[in-house]
Amino acid sequence: MQPFTTLTAVAAPLPVANVDTDKIIPARFLKTIKRTGLGVHLFDTLRYRDGEERPEFVLNREPYRHAEILIAHENFGCGSSREHAPWALLDFGIRCVIAPDFADIFHNNCFKNGILPVRLPRAVCDQLIEDAQLGGNARLTVDLARQVVVRPNGEEIGFDIDPFRKHLLLNGLDDIGQTLQRAERIDAWEAAKRAEQSWLPPVKVA
Amino acid sequence: MSGTKPRTLFDKIWDSHVVDRMEDGTCVLYIDRHLVHEVTSPQAFEGLRLAGRRVRRPDATIAVVDHNVPTDDRRSGIKEEESRIQVETLERNVAEFGVPYFPLLSPQQGIVHIIGPEQGISLPGMTIVCGDSHTSTHGAVGALAFGIGTSEVEHVLATQTLLQKPAKNMRVAVEGRPGPGITAKDIVLAIIGRIGTAGGTGHVIEYTGEAIRGLDMAGRMTVCNMTIEAGARAGLVAPDDTTFDYIKGRPFAPAGEAFERAVAYWRTLPADPGAQYDREVTLQAADIPPMVTWGTNPEAVLPITGRVPDPQAVADEAAQAQMRRMLDYMGLTPGQKLAEIPVDVVFIGSCTNGRIEDIRAAAAIVRGRRVAPGVRALVVPGSGVVKQQAEAEGLDRVLTEAGFEWREAGCSMCLGMNPDKLTPGQRCASTSNRNFEGRQGPGGRTHLLSPAMAAAAAVTGHLADVRELA
Numbered sequence: 096m097q098p099f100t101t102l103t104a105v106a107a108p109l110p111v112a113n114v115d116t117d118k119i120i121p122a123r124f125l126k127t128i129k130r131t132g133l134g135v136h137l138f139d140t141l142r143y144r145d146g147e148e149r150p151e152f153v154l155n156r157e158p159y160r161h162a163e164i165l166i167a168h169e170n171f172g173c174g175s176s177r178e179h180a181p182w183a184l185l186d187f188g189i190r191c192v193i194a195p196d197f198a199d200i201f202h203n204n205c206f207k208n209g210i211l212p213v214r215l216p217r218a219v220c221d222q223l224i225e226d227a228q229l230g231g232n233a234r235l236t237v238d239l240a241r242q243v244v245v246r247p248n249g250e251e252i253g254f255d256i257d258p259f260r261k262h263l264l265l266n267g268l269d270d271i272g273q274t275l276q277r278a279e280r281i282d283a284w285e286a287a288k289r290a291e292q293s294w295l296p297p298v299k300v301a
Numbered sequence: 302m303s304g305t306k307p308r309t310l311f312d313k314i315w316d317s318h319v320v321d322r323m324e325d326g327t328c329v330l331y332i333d334r335h336l337v338h339e340v341t342s343p344q345a346f347e348g349l350r351l352a353g354r355r356v357r358r359p360d361a362t363i364a365v366v367d368h369n370v371p372t373d374d375r376r377s378g379i380k381e382e383e384s385r386i387q388v389e390t391l392e393r394n395v396a397e398f399g400v401p402y403f404p405l406l407s408p409q410q411g412i413v414h415i416i417g418p419e420q421g422i423s424l425p426g427m428t429i430v431c432g433d434s435h436t437s438t439h440g441a442v443g444a445l446a447f448g449i450g451t452s453e454v455e456h457v458l459a460t461q462t463l464l465q466k467p468a469k470n471m472r473v474a475v476e477g478r479p480g481p482g483i484t485a486k487d488i489v490l491a492i493i494g495r496i497g498t499a500g501g502t503g504h505v506i507e508y509t510g511e512a513i514r515g516l517d518m519a520g521r522m523t524v525c526n527m528t529i530e531a532g533a534r535a536g537l538v539a540p541d542d543t544t545f546d547y548i549k550g551r552p553f554a555p556a557g558e559a560f561e562r563a564v565a566y567w568r569t570l571p572a573d574p575g576a577q578y579d580r581e582v583t584l585q586a587a588d589i590p591p592m593v594t595w596g597t598n599p600e601a602v603l604p605i606t607g608r609v610p611d612p613q614a615v616a617d618e619a620a621q622a623q624m625r626r627m628l629d630y631m632g633l634t635p636g637q638k639l640a641e642i643p644v645d646v647v648f649i650g651s652c653t654n655g656r657i658e659d660i661r662a663a664a665a666i667v668r669g670r671r672v673a674p675g676v677r678a679l680v681v682p683g684s685g686v687v688k689q690q691a692e693a694e695g696l697d698r699v700l701t702e703a704g705f706e707w708r709e710a711g712c713s714m715c716l717g718m719n720p721d722k723l724t725p726g727q728r729c730a731s732t733s734n735r736n737f738e739g740r741q742g743p744g745g746r747t748h749l750l751s752p753a754m755a756a757a758a759a760v761t762g763h764l765a766d767v768r769e770l771a
């Protein structure tokens with residue numbers, strides 16, 4: 096996983112609440128067996144009409160075609176558990192999503208892919224959206240180590256993040272490797288549980 | 302761990318699965334059952350392969366195909382190439398990693414959330430995960446069951462654990478008895494209408510109250526299934542005799558003396574008296590009428606007796622704009638009576654309402670009636686077992702004679718991934734769980750409702766109050 100340290104980039108304003116995962120990546124694009132290549136279908140129904148780009152959609156306009164940050168309203172990423180949603184964002188180039196709050200599974204999935212979800216109050220999001228609407232010179236900086244978002248005028252806004260997740264993200268560490276360091280504990284725990292719940296049959300098909 | 306503090310059902314399941322706890326409170330949580338399907342697993346198995354890892358507990362894992370599969374003439378194979386590749390990839394992966402699998406042509410095949418409880422694989426007190434948000438369904442047996450992403454699927458395959466922080470406790474009590482014709486679907490839609498699509502974020506919801514106790518297991522599964530539409534991580538119903546009677550004799554459940562020992566343990570799971578919840582919401586069952594959604598998220602829901610709402614009545618500008626967009630997408634006019642909205646398609650099925658009880662409820666309304674002219678109506682059993690049972694009861698004939706299509710088990714028209722899709726502009730009365738834009742096919746318009754209400758829409762040709770047909 097690519098580490099996330101600091102990012103200075105164009106931010107795309109998407110002032111919409113309840114952006115669901117079907118909007119981020121519709122089900123018909125979930126047939127892939129790969130993680131990459133979904134960027135062209137990101138926000139497919141909002142982005143295209145009859146195969147043509149809709150000029151009014153933010154990611155079809157300059158400079159937002161090159162956005163690496165997305166700012167939205169409440170409950171971003173609600174709906175399905177599909178990790179194709181963060182994969183599509185990442186493949187497009189988005190490394191950070193800022194919103195008042197996120198759906199739980201989507202929030203989890205971001206961290207596994209090196210995307211930083213930042214929770215900030217609605218009023219702050221609206222302010223950042225106004226900044227973003229100024230266009231290409233109005234870049235935002237997101238500094239994970241210091242836990243701040245820096246506005247184009249230099250004002251710094253702090254955000255909260257789980258220390259463990261911050262550590263993994265800053266260092267680009269893979270969860271599985273972390274957990275496997277505890278393999279012995281898992282073995283012991285599992286053995287005790289099996290003894291205690293000896294009534295539980297294994298899943299086995301003929 | 303237990304101490305003296307009274308604990309909720311969630312607390313007990315959580316505490317009994319913590320393998321390790323880090324300084325910041327993140328836990329290594331042991332997972333008892335892992336359900337796998339073709340859409341969210343290929344990249345996870347690929348990850349294992351690349352890292353040279355194996356599946357730690359194949360005997361705690363079960364795989365099935367459901368999302369992509371056609372629901373007719375499947376003996377001739379899957380025509381759509383990408384879908385076929387996904388199914389074949391799963392088949393190769395389960396063979397390579399030794400994971401138990403219900404193949405497409407086996408009667409045990411079905412929607413992953415139908416087959417877990419049906420086969421007795423999902424049991425009380427367990428932690429259960431699947432790369433699918435509606436894993437919350439299994440909470441109906443009194444298990445902590447939640448959806449995960451593909452990276453987490455890989456994590457569970459490799460380690461049989463997940464890294465998680467505990468959720469907050471929320472209690473939703475539905476008191477009293479529901480009126481005639483009111484089903485679990487109406488109850489859960491009313492709950493979502495009350496708390497909103499983000500109302501449960503960060504929480505696990507335990508459902509209590511006389512109306513929940515009075516539901517059969519199918520109804521409890523419907524309620525827990527849609528918990529995710531209220532933003533909660535999982536839904537739970539405390540296990541009781543209804544639960545134990547349901548589990549007894551299921552193929553993968555403990556049997557004989559082992560069953561008795563299991564029940565003794567399961568009886569210790571319900572919340573201790575005085576256990577505290579971070580949030581509590583109470584609804585009166587008697588106040589809940591048959592519900593139907595009018596917009597493009599599940600909180601946009603109203604009683605069938607109501608009218609399409611007017612955005613001008615809403616003060617908040619952003620909310621007003623969202624409402625206009627919803628009405629525009631749905632092709633509805635403010636003030637229009639919900640019970641007069643014509644439908645093109647009726648879909649009865651999905652992990653929300655694809656069980657035998659749901660098909661019985663639909664057949665009871667349809668018996669002696671016919672599908673209205675111009676309406677396409679489908680019934681898609683949630684599993685091969687449900688299909689066989691319905692056929693043994695003659696329900697398939699009641700439905701087909703009335704003009705319904707009777708199909709093979711799968712997710713079908715719940716989402717636009719297999720051949721069963723809406724065409725742009727088509728309006729569907731659907732027993733599924735999501736009415737997002739394009740969910741049932743690009744441009745499709747979805748109204749969520751109960752199986753009985755869907756049957757009523759099929760025979761009248763429009764959304765209708767089932768109480769007038771009963």
Ligand code: SF4
Nearest residue numbers: 435651652712715716
């Ligand atoms: S029936 Fe629908 S909600 Fe359920 S698992 Fe299938 S696609 Fe998901």
